[in-house]
Amino acid sequence: MSDPASPVPGRRAAVLGSPIAHSLSPALHRAAYRALGLTGWTYDRFEVGETDLKAFLDGLGQEWAGLSLTMPLKRAVLPLLDGVSDTAASVEAVNTVVFTADGRRVGDNTDIPGMVAALRERGITRVPRAAVLGAGATASSAVAALARVCEGPVTAYVRGPARAAEMRGWGERLGVPVETADWADAAEALTAPLVVATTPAGTTDALAAAVPEAPGTLFDVLYEPWPTPLAAAWADRGGRVVGGLDLLVHQAVLQVEQMTGAAEAPLAAMRDAGERALAAR
Structure with missing residues (x-):
């Protein structure tokens, strides 16, 4: 991959994280640029960890329009920004x-919307x-998303009292009644009208x-992998x-609109690109 600060005609954007080779973001954003006719725009991926992030940001030139961030950078970036949206501040996590134009770095969280x-x-x-x-x-x-969708309580199934306290704290901060339960009882979660699985690959397979x-x-x-065993069993029933992929596309749509100024990003073209990229793996 080229030096991130090297001059490139047009505007640049990229996704940062570690590991990053699996990211579908380049396929989605490049498809958006094609559909929008932004021929001078490029979108890359860079392997960047927490200790490398400041140097990476400091080395970027004026041709850069924006960045997508994945783990482990969503919270590490906060002290390196000039401003943060209310949405990102509410969960102390930035993915955008x-x-x-005046050189400021502004963070947002498009995962929630x-x-x-x-x-x-x-x-x-x-x-x-x-x-x-x-x-x-x-x-x-x-x-934070459930604060806009759920009328009643949210039960978080976690491992250990520290994570339980953390999730209850987020509920208090976000105005959502969050109850916690031990991961050993996670099968009980599956009776809820809406279940959100946020764990790494393999964690929910036994459920x-x-x-x-x-x-x-x-x-x-x-x-990826998709469908997960849990998702497959869910659909079978x-x-x-x-x-x-639904989440990735919808949050990327908002990123494209913010970075390019487009009034409406091409959702269908981006979803198609993501599906084709996954099928090719």
Whole structure:
């Protein structure tokens, strides 16, 4: 990969994280640029860890329009920014950095509205209660999204008292009644009208055998491997499944609009590019 600060005609953007080779973001953003006619725009991926992030940002030139961030950078970037949106501040997690005309670095979180949009696309606008599997940055974003969707309590299934306290804290901060339960009882989560799985690959595989008859909606944030055993079992029993690609596309749509100034990013073209990229693996 070329030096991130090297001069390139047009505007540049990229996704940063570690590991990053698996990211579908380049396929989505490049498809958007083609559909929007932005022939001078490029979008790359860079392997960047927490200790490398400041140097990377400091080395960027004026041709840079924005960055997408994945783990482990969503919280590490906060002290390196000049401003943060209310949405990102609410969960202390940034997945989008936009460089303004006056050189400022402004952070946002498009995961939260992306989750809401992905659910809305599948007809989920309100649920009486919900369950979250896991903790961490994605789980806190899920709680923030559920604040806009869930009418009643959210139960978070986590490992250990520290993570339980953290999730209850996010609930208090976000105005969502969050109850916590031990991961050993995670099968109980599957009876909720909406279940959001935020855990790494393989973590929920054992729960596939516990999917009830006539389940509600599962939002599994993974997109590779897909379907997960839990998502496959859920669909087999007639439940509605929202996947990680749905989230990735909807949050990327918002990123493209912020970075390019486009009034409406091409959702269909971006989804098609993501599906083709996954199928080619």
